[in-house]
Amino acid sequence: MPFHVRDPWRKQYFDAVPCPPDIHIPIDDIDCWEWYPEYHYIYDKLHVARSQGVPSGLAEDMPGAFPVFAKPRINLKGMGVGSRVICDAETFRTHMTPGMIWMERFTGPHVSTDCAVVKGEVRWIRHAEGIPSSEGTFRYWTIHGMEDLALGQYLADWIASELPRYTGMINIETIGGRIIEAQIRFADQWCDLYGRDWFKAVVALYGEGRWPLVEDTVRRGYSVPLFARHGCVPPHPPEEVQEAIRAMPNVSSLQITYHPQQPGEAHPMPPGGFRLGIVNGWDLPDLFSARRALAAAFPCVEMLEL
Template identity: 55%
Template sequence: MPVLERDPWRFQYFESVPCPDDVLIPTDDPDCWTLYPRHRWIYDKLKVAESQGIACGPHGVPPDRYPVFSKPIVNLKGMGLGSRVIASAGEMDHASQPGHMWMELLRGPHVSTDCAIQDGRIVWARHATGVPWLDGMFRHWTIHAKPFPDLETYLSRWTSEHMRGYTGIINFETIGGLIIEAHLRFADQWCDLYGEGWVEALVRLYAKGEWYFADDDRRDGYSIPLFAAHGHAFRHPSLEFQFRIRAMPDVKSLQVTFHEVKAPEDHPMPPGGFRLAVINATDLDAGHAARRALAKAFPQDQILDQT
């Protein structure tokens, strides 16, 4: 399989694509840290903020003004662990922690962008935005067909200045057009929505340093999670039931995103709920219909209403 994928529900995107044995394509930040020592500095969020002139500093250095956003300087586990808004100097005194930083509280759209990079130059980009729900959960993400020209120009300038020598994928998270964090990988949750042949292009980029991808037929895509209440153990729907969901109109894929043999509390999940599955679709209404159908495979009193 061409991709170092730790989540078995995402093997479906990669297992049929041939790849040289010596080519390693990471999807998890700890693997990125190991594979790219020259560029691992990108996981230092303090350095990323400083590189853009954003007001920031480690805990112990007081901000000039509040509120600020506080988070770990390095967090390879993701999920926003340890992040919070700090509203005042008094609150900062109580919240101060070693290894954490503060930065200016940014406003504006929160965008996730996957970029294909050749020697520090962006040669392809695709953007996604989420609809927040409750306590770290999202109703869905939209993977946009349209370009974001201003954002792409900014990311291209930053990448050409700071990422020379790097060839591969970078995922950027931005707020209001400024980078809040970056990853030496792609968003594997919805890579099937990038279009036919994208994984083959990914392999070629890592194997030969070349990017060729026919991207003229973009469509908006939607990645739609199904959540249940915390505190329960769940079983996977039958393979036959899953097949029926995947066969519904405009559904591209179904991921059942938990391990039956692992305790529920051992899964990294947002505070608001336990994610049972994700449906990727090319039509939002069709994706919602598939989610409602999928929910019937689980105890109804434990499903969280996402309508």
């Protein structure tokens, strides 16, 4: 299997993808950091901000105006760990520690964009827009094509400038059309919605340096997470329950996204909730039904918004 997977719930996407054994495709930022030291600067959120001319700084740099958004300068665990809005100078002095950065707080759509890149040129792009809930959690994501041409061009220009020799996948998160972070990989939460031919194209990208996929149409999909309140790490639902949810109408996949043998604090999670699972598929009402069925499999756990 060419896709290096650390979380077992992702393996369902990659096990059946044929690939020569000498091709290695990273899924996790820890592997990206180890394999691509020449691109460490892409994970530096201060660099990302300043590359766009965005007001930003370190803990010793008092912002000229509030609110600002504070977060770790480098975060290889994801999930918004350690991030928060800071509204005044007193909170800034209390919260900001070495290793953190602040940047202008953006407003507008939160979009995660996957790009296939050949020598700095974007050859394929797919946007996913998140509907925020609270404190870093999302109600659901809508995965679509190239409806936002302006955003696609902005990202293509940034990639050409920042990664002129890079070939591979890159994921970029934006709010209101401005980049907040980037990773040298694709988003593994909803990659099953891209289709089997897409996985074959990724193998060709890393193995041959080319992007062979041609798409006539793009099917809209959705990724719907289930969040519970922090404080409890329950057992996984029985396998027969999981299989029944996977068989529900318009469901593409089900992921149970935590390790039941580990304590809650060992899981990188947003402040607003503990993510129990994700349902991906093609029809939003059907996926909401599947999420409710998944929530019912945790009868003693307090859920967030359903």
